């Protein structure tokens with residue numbers, strides 16, 4: 028990023044406040060309420076548990092305590108300890124037991140407190156649940172959901188073992204689906220779809236988004252798994268992003284709108300299987316692509332999206348693709364160090380300026 | 388324990404089916420007609436058969452890398468088993484799994500998982516579902532002695548014990564994990580002592596004696612069905628073949644192997660059936676002949692089948 032680009036965005040000092048109206052997916056009206064991302068996930072869980080006796084929750088401290096981020100709060104009181112089940116600290120067995128229950132027809136929603144702890148469960152996630160249908164020639168299926176909070180930022184200082192973005196760990200394993208919603212509306216609709224899906228779905232929730240509010244319809248709706256969502260239509264440049272990064276992209280788009288730059292934002296809300304078609308079509312339309320991910324730069328998800336854009340739109344690209352991604356570093360504790368780890372709105376703005384400014 | 392004649396004969400039949408299947412598989416492997424690896428169950432037949440005869444079809448087993456025997460003990464079809472070993476579309480797993488993942492869901496399986504002890508959590512979860520749905524079913528994961536040193540195993544026993552789940556954990560102590568003697572990597576000699584740490588019964592039984600295994604399994608299964616929670620059942624046996632067919636076995640004495648080979652659980656059961664239980668020798672001979680014919684038929688069926696069509700390579704990855 029050039030010094031000039033950085034100055035021009037005037038965002039260097041403040042953590043951007045993300046206004047809910049940056050993303051408008053539902054019109055206000057009857058049967059629509061404003062709720063947080065956390066509440067939207069809880070509402071999906073509640074509705075699915077009411078509608079389907081096969082659905083139950085298991086995880087550490089998810090009962091009365093409501094989980095580390097309060098997502099399951101009140102569900103214990105409503106459904107009791109059998110269906111909102113506190114487990115021992117046994118990540119691999121939490122996931123493996125979810126698989127076993129799913130194999131005999133239940134629809135478990137398991138929780139691992141932080142995605143950082145999924146390393147303890149990786150055998151069951153990647154080597155058992157993801158493969159058992161395939162290696163038994165389709166004799167079984169594993170309809171579970173594995174909820175895991177991930178990500179960090181905004182001065183939370185959760186440091187190296189509670190802040191990572193690990194979607195690529197799961198997205199590189201065939202047999203898993205990977206979801207990373209960016210809004211309350213998406214979180215509710217994708218959670219419902221994930222629970223009803225017959226495959227193991229890794230459902231990643233961004234910690235900074237739990238408090239974000241948005242409009243969500245009452246009652247039942249499902250959003251498709253394995254489709255990207257165009258969050259903003261534009262003509263000059265495509266920004267591909269997911270999770271919290273979608274908000275940076277949307278804010279960057281609003282800032283640049285004032286300068287006459289029209290930005291399209293493609294939200295990879297289901298990371299895997301990847302909807303290459305939507306990314307490719309948008310890249311062909313605009314001819315310029317910026318990819319933005321919070322995960323580490325090297326071998327990160329943004330690289331995959333860039334490759335898809337190249338494969339599907341190379342003959343239309345008018346500028347080299349620019350990548351904005353997390354630094355290749357463990358997440359540090361001190362704010363002075365932490366602030367530099369993740370992409371910011373200004374980084375996205377600068378990247379867009381770079382691709383738009385390149386000779387056509 | 389009084390055991391019906393029909394049950395005794397069925398035990399014998401299943402043990403012979405396992406033995407003949409394993410001999411046929413080893414033979415094919417040594418002639419280069421099977422790919423991958425073959426971990427045989429020879430010498431351990433009494434363990435799987437004694438346990439599975441105490442189960443119903445709707446009870447589920449979870450297998451390991453060494454599960455030809457577990458599947459056959461639970462009632463799997465020899466032809467579809469053999470076809471799977473040959474990687475044929477007509478195999479139980481349509482040629483996608485092979486020897487280490489062979490699992491017959493139709494006769495009550497949760498799969499065979501070749502990462503040591505990773506079937507333990509699956510059985511715990513299936514048992515949790517049975518308990519939540521008030522179903523009269525039991526889940527039975529098999530592991531080896533070496534498997535009982537994994538985190539999976541200990542987490543699973545603890546969780547099942549805490550929730551009083553209907554599980555019978557079968558630990559088949561054949562004394563080795565590949566080349567490593569269990570005594571070299573564990574302080575206790577009696578592995579059933581591990582149960583005490585989880586507040587559940589630990590039972591140790593002669594794994595060469597099918598009736599002893601059957602009796603112990605019946606008690607453990609009854610306990611699980613009654614809602615009294617899991618049992619750890621240790622069957623003491625020995626692996627008379629190499630870890631896999633063709634493994635050089637540089638780590639143990641031939642005299643030791645010979646000593647255990649002499650304990651052959653099938654020969655022992657046969658003489659007991661004839662001697663103590665007055666079973667007609669002709670009935671046993673008939674079973675052997677019947678199994679030999681079934682093996683021939685299984686080989687023919689497996690050879691006839693075709694390998695999976697490459698056009699189906701992406702099938703079964705997602706439901």
Ligand SMILES: Cc1ncc(C[n+]2csc(CCOP(=O)(O)OP(=O)(O)O)c2C)c(N)n1
Nearest residue numbers: 453501502503531532533534561563564565
């Ligand atoms: C987690 C894991 N580590 C290592 C291996 C390689 N391995 C395959 S079988 C085996 C020994 C298992 O011994 P045991 O559990 O006693 O079963 P046995 O082979 O004797 O039936 C090992 C180390 C594996 N499959 N999984």
Ligand SMILES: [Mg+2]
Nearest residue numbers: 531532563564
């Ligand atoms: Mg062993």
